[in-house]
Amino acid sequence: MTTSDRIAEKSTGTDTTPEGSDSAPYAESRETTEGRVYMVSGGDWDDVLSDATHDERMVINMGPQHPSTHGVLRLVLEMEGETVTQLRSVIGYLHTGIEKNCEYRTWTQGVTFVTRMDYLAPLSNEMGYCLAVEKLLGVEVPRRAQLLRVLLLEINRIASHFVYIATGGMELGATTAMTLGFREREEVLHLLEYLTGLRMNHAFIRPGGLAQDMPDDFEEVVTEFCKVMDERLPLYDKMFTGQPIWRNRLKGVGYLPVDACLALGVTGPVLRSAGIPWDLRKVEPYSCYDEFEFDVPTSNEADCWARYLLRVEEMHQSLRIIRQVLKKLEPGPVMVEDKKIAWPAQLSISSDGMGNSLEHVRKIMGQSMESLIHHFKLVTEGFSVPPGQVYVPVESPRGELGYHLVSDGGTRPMRVHVREPSFVNLQAMPAMSEGGLVADVIAAIASIDPVMGGVDR
Amino acid sequence: MPEEKPEPGGEQSSAERAETGLEPRGSEPAQPAEPVVAGRERKGMFGVSGTGDTSGYGGLRLPAYSPPPAERPYGGWFDDFADEFYAAMSDNGIPAEAIQQVTVDRGEITFYVDREHLVAICRTLRNDAGLRFELCSSVSGVDYGEDVPQRLHSVYHLTSLTYRRRIRLEVTLDIEDAHVPSIVDVYPTADWHEREAYDMFGIVYDGHPALTRILMPDDWDGFPQRKDYPLGGIPVEYKGAEIPPPDTRRSYS
Numbered sequence A: 001m002t003t004s005d006r007i008a009e010k011s012t013g014t015d016t017t018p019e020g021s022d023s024a025p026y027a028e029s030r031e032t033t034e035g036r037v038y039m040v041s042g043g044d045w046d047d048v049l050s051d052a053t054h055d056e057r058m059v060i061n062m063g064p065q066h067p068s069t070h071g072v073l074r075l076v077l078e079m080e081g082e083t084v085t086q087l088r089s090v091i092g093y094l095h096t097g098i099e100k101n102c103e104y105r106t107w108t109q110g111v112t113f114v115t116r117m118d119y120l121a122p123l124s125n126e127m128g129y130c131l132a133v134e135k136l137l138g139v140e141v142p143r144r145a146q147l148l149r150v151l152l153l154e155i156n157r158i159a160s161h162f163v164y165i166a167t168g169g170m171e172l173g174a175t176t177a178m179t180l181g182f183r184e185r186e187e188v189l190h191l192l193e194y195l196t197g198l199r200m201n202h203a204f205i206r207p208g209g210l211a212q213d214m215p216d217d218f219e220e221v222v223t224e225f226c227k228v229m230d231e232r233l234p235l236y237d238k239m240f241t242g243q244p245i246w247r248n249r250l251k252g253v254g255y256l257p258v259d260a261c262l263a264l265g266v267t268g269p270v271l272r273s274a275g276i277p278w279d280l281r282k283v284e285p286y287s288c289y290d291e292f293e294f295d296v297p298t299s300n301e302a303d304c305w306a307r308y309l310l311r312v313e314e315m316h317q318s319l320r321i322i323r324q325v326l327k328k329l330e331p332g333p334v335m336v337e338d339k340k341i342a343w344p345a346q347l348s349i350s351s352d353g354m355g356n357s358l359e360h361v362r363k364i365m366g367q368s369m370e371s372l373i374h375h376f377k378l379v380t381e382g383f384s385v386p387p388g389q390v391y392v393p394v395e396s397p398r399g400e401l402g403y404h405l406v407s408d409g410g411t412r413p414m415r416v417h418v419r420e421p422s423f424v425n426l427q428a429m430p431a432m433s434e435g436g437l438v439a440d441v442i443a444a445i446a447s448i449d450p451v452m453g454g455v456d457r
Numbered sequence B: 001m002p003e004e005k006p007e008p009g010g011e012q013s014s015a016e017r018a019e020t021g022l023e024p025r026g027s028e029p030a031q032p033a034e035p036v037v038a039g040r041e042r043k044g045m046f047g048v049s050g051t052g053d054t055s056g057y058g059g060l061r062l063p064a065y066s067p068p069p070a071e072r073p074y075g076g077w078f079d080d081f082a083d084e085f086y087a088a089m090s091d092n093g094i095p096a097e098a099i100q101q102v103t104v105d106r107g108e109i110t111f112y113v114d115r116e117h118l119v120a121i122c123r124t125l126r127n128d129a130g131l132r133f134e135l136c137s138s139v140s141g142v143d144y145g146e147d148v149p150q151r152l153h154s155v156y157h158l159t160s161l162t163y164r165r166r167i168r169l170e171v172t173l174d175i176e177d178a179h180v181p182s183i184v185d186v187y188p189t190a191d192w193h194e195r196e197a198y199d200m201f202g203i204v205y206d207g208h209p210a211l212t213r214i215l216m217p218d219d220w221d222g223f224p225q226r227k228d229y230p231l232g233g234i235p236v237e238y239k240g241a242e243i244p245p246p247d248t249r250r251s252y253s
Helices: A007-012 A018-023 A045-052 A098-102 A110-114 A122-137 A143-171 A175-196 A218-241 A244-250 A258-263 A269-273 A304-328 A358-367 A369-380 A421-433 A438-448 A452-456 B014-020 B078-091 B115-127 B190-201
Strands: A028-032 A035-039 A057-062 A074-080 A083-090 A347-350 A353-356 A388-396 A399-407 A415-419 B099-105 B108-113 B135-143 B152-160 B165-173 B179-181 B204-206
Touching (some): A074 A438, A083 A421, A083 A438, A098 A110, A098 A415, A110 A415, A122 A143, A122 A399, A143 A175, A143 A218, A143 A304, A244 A304, A244 A438, A258 A269, A258 A421, A269 A304, A269 A399, A353 A358, A358 A369, A388 A415, A388 B108, A388 B165, A399 A421, A399 B135, A415 A421, A421 A452, B078 B099, B078 B108, B108 B115, B135 B190, B152 B190, B165 B179
Parallel strands (some): B108 B165, B179 B204
Antiparallel strands (some): A057 A074, A388 A399, A399 A415, B099 B108, B135 B152, B152 B165
């Protein structure tokens, strides 16, 4: 390589060859045990500042790795002093191609993918996906499975709203909110682990029902959990609702009225904070939700404060639903009868963890060739779903979570499209925060409560 | 000359005309020139060929799925809604041919729409007092695979909060001419949805304020969710670590 090939030389005129390394006059160097160290200093800080602030307009990049942007969200802010004049959100840093991946797996395997999208509400994702597959199949899930699904969904909603308080509080500087919120969420995750086997990414709701029935004494455990929550939830009212700093940081911030919500497609607690009691559990009840008594809290304030109050109230309502589920539950199957859909193996726990029950293995290996073939076909190839398309929305903790599934009649989905509430709600960021202070941007993001795993999928 | 009375059951009698309906209904949509294809043909049982198959299933042939056009009555609220919709369309000067096909399947109604009238139809659906679809829930692209005519579909899910109804609009597109007018003017929420559909399927939404990639890097080649785009096997920044894409691994379907 000739010296003229070096770009650095062309642009700066510096000899960058090994021979020229000693010729640089500006950087002092000294030998250390780690090798040669160059000391570069100089430049007047006032010059640097005056270069950067020759007028008041500044473009600031917030994120994607920023503790206050709720995950890997990048915000590009144009500011005049402390005031945000323009805001654009940049997403895609957590894109994992889940929708595409689902097309290469069977309908049952899809559950394990969608549960990883909105990782704070994994059960809502499973629910939406499974309801859509069941609508395509035209099957109805047994009543016990429907009720248990409601139970799990509401427990999950509580967990998700605790994380909203925890992370939202931490972003606003309330570290006690963080420790309290995560402490309570830990309770919920322990409960979910007891009920489903996993803390997150359960893949417990399956097309046709549930993976398995609940443990024997789950009713006592859930009742105990409700008691704990009854004690702890008023703590949030004591700690935050009356607290002047919390109130002043949230009141009148992130204002988004009804018309803006609808134009921007915003749903969930943000839409309800603007005054519309639009909760899919009430307006389009699925999975027995019409049998439960619960309120949909609304507000007319349309600000972050209202959204905080609504979420706390929703946790109380979820507890109400959980108690009603326990009263309604009756023994019965948790999976459809159709052996062409239901997983053939009865799972059981043995010495080396959970797996196919030994009795089932004995039957398919020793007695029934047809059962073996059926087991193999259903597990590897999966069941085929009649062609067509459906759109099924469910109310996730963040809003309308819609699954648009297309089947071409095969054993794998033709298309899995997810209408993610976080993705859609995030579009409201400019409307919520332009013209406000940069500190209020953080409050606005926290009030939308996006989950980037869901936004980018 | 006495007035000529049509003979019962004869020429020009009601029995003769019943086939087209007694009353002319000007605002009904035209029947589609060619059916919408939504799926690929299948051969054999597992899509396998060239094996020593003696079962006979290798000769199985399934035609591509085509969503059947619905006939009146559609059932439920669909009929009332359709009457209202067609009336509103003619009020706004949208020709009836703008609706290419209506399909009712699994309790959901789908209108296959001519793309030239898409924006006007959306505006009518949003503004008309009897329709009021205030919310555009979702815009998604679907690719039905290489052999399918008009393989790209742009699917719109609209929600009426007032009447608690949901409908679906669908536009079918050729891959060489994948252009749809953007509905961002009517539903600002479609902004990111359309960017995502562009990013993943290469559907170009004409008139979109800033149609750029949203999930993939700006300089990415190709449209990842098209059926001819492989899953995995794309060299990324990790050197020397390429795994075979899942579609080239062993599969059973």
